[in-house]
Structures are given as structure tokens and as C-alpha cells.
Amino acid sequence: MGPDADGDKLITVSAPEYSIRQTVESDWREVRDLRLEMLRDTPIGYGETLDNAHGKGEAEWRVRAKRGTAEHGIALVAIDSSGRWVGTMGGFVPEHETTPILVGVYVAPRCRGRQAGVTDALLDSIEEWARTESNLLMLHVHEDNARARNAYERRGFVQTGHTEPYSLDVSKNELEMIKRL
Template sequence: MRGTTIRPTTEDDWEAIRALRLEMIRDTPMAYAEHLRDAEQLDEAEWRARGRRGQEAAGTSMVAIDADGRWVGAMGAFVPDEATGPLLVGVYVAPSHRGREAGVADRLLDAIETWAAERGPTLRLHVHERNERAQAFYARRGFRPTGATEPYVLAPEERELEMIRDLDGTPA
């Protein structure tokens, strides 16, 4: 979307990070490993720490800010270990800015993929088994299911599906 800025977060962004995170959880609770009531109780120090993720070497936190200054999207990534490589987390785009035409999700993912390509040959993610909208976006962007699943942390009887994308453009 024209006038939308994609950039890493900073510690000073903590209030906007908090507001966006609460919006994310309200919009799609199954997509995040955090209950709304828990997120609402976090203190300023925790939100500042989350803001610093955008400046870390082993992780990043990117946001999309529209021309009016509204935070309309977020994506993060980190490297949990060398075998796993970069892992995509915390993906959200506000309903008003969703869709291929808006391009916010694509631009955020482009930024994450650029960051991840410097840290490994693939980018992995875990997506809730019922989050079909997200699965379709990831498939369009070249991610494929690995066949691996894991329990969803907030409801262990539900599953998260692992997907992977080779960052050099060939299938993973």
C-alpha cells in the first residue's frame, strides 16, 4: 500500500508494540502463543524488551506503518538454533490492509526473508492447523508443509503445521 513504511522496531516503540500485539491477539487468537489477559498484564519493561527485538542480531521484529502513522502489520523472526535456522513468528496484518493488492504482508515478508537469508538457507514457520488464510498466503509465497507438526502451546490437543521455504528461490 502506498505510503506504508516497513521498518524494524525499537525500544521506544513499546506503546505502539503493545497496542498492536493486543489487536493481533483479539483478531486471531489462535495465531499467537499468548492469551490476551496475559499480554494485557505485561509491564513497560517487557514491552520495551519486545521493541528491542528489532535491533538484535539473532532476531528481528518488523512493523508496517501506514501513511497516517497507524501500525498495520508486524512480523518477526529469530534463530532458535543452527539446525532449525531462521523461524518466522508473530505475523499479523490489520484487516484494513490485508490482501495481495495492499501488499503489506508481502512487503513485511520480503524484509524478513532478506534478514533471514543472511542467517540461513531456509525460513521456517509454524501455523495453526485451522488458520487457512495464513496457510494460503505462505503457500503463495513458496512455503511448503514439511509434514512435521507440534502441539499448539495454548491448546495441546490442536496442532501447528511446520512449513519451510528455501531462501535461494528453489523449493526447500
């Protein structure tokens, strides 16, 4: 970690194949493009539709990009050696809560899996940030997203038994999972 222009500590992780860093406002175009890719790839993974995301303007994408340096939140991106954004994860602490929540998890298909290391590197960095907020990290995953559930379980997350209706289809549920840090 190194300081940014405001003296805040920024997360930066590098490997020969990719680097990981926090997003900043000027990343808004890349944040938008990666979000659209995420929604095309795994529509049930997010509480937003592709059509809704397409309707967002520059101001909204700038707000989302600034989440990388939020006071009680973070947004990370993995960038491959060619400059292509290949993964992202975010976290935030909801108002009136103390447990950080993992959100916006995506890794491009060609970069998935343990050997690629992108998912683990992103999650390691999120967990490092979450430890500054709590000794727990929570997430919600769509009940039909077995690939994501398996990845979370491999990293030590366990289901709590709590569910909540999936915002885009209330006949489906999101499963709550938690990890002790």
C-alpha cells in the first residue's frame, strides 16, 4: 500500500500477469465497461439489469468509480499486463451496521480459477481492507450461482441460514454467507 495525493493509503498488488488497485473517479469509463461485461456474463450475480446499467449517465459512473476510496468502502480492480480490466470486487459497511459486505464480484472467464490467482488476489485485498472495519466479512449470493458459492466456500465462507429475496426476482433468494477474518 502506498499513499495517494490526499495521503490516503491505496491498495496496490502486482503479479507478472496482473495488478490490483483501487478505483478512482477518472476510471469511470472502465468501471462502466466492466460492469456491463459483468451483467452480460452473469445476470443473476447482481441486483441490476443490463438495461438499467446502460441507462446510467457519466455522473453515476463517476460516483461508482470513486467507491475505491470511500471512507467505509472500497472498490478494487484487477488489470492484466495488456491494460485490460479482468476482475473487480468491492466492499462497504452499510449505515448502522458494523460488518463489511463483499459486493460486485466479477472475474473474466479467462482469468477464473485458482491457477490464474485473480480471484484470490482480489479477495485477499478485500479481506485486508475488511479487517480494518471488523473481524467478519459478509456476502449475499444468488441461490442458483453455484460457481460463486463454491468459490466462497473454498475461501472459508459459510452459509448463515439467513436468506433474502433476490431483488430482480423475489421468487428466488440470496443466501447470506460469512467469514471470520
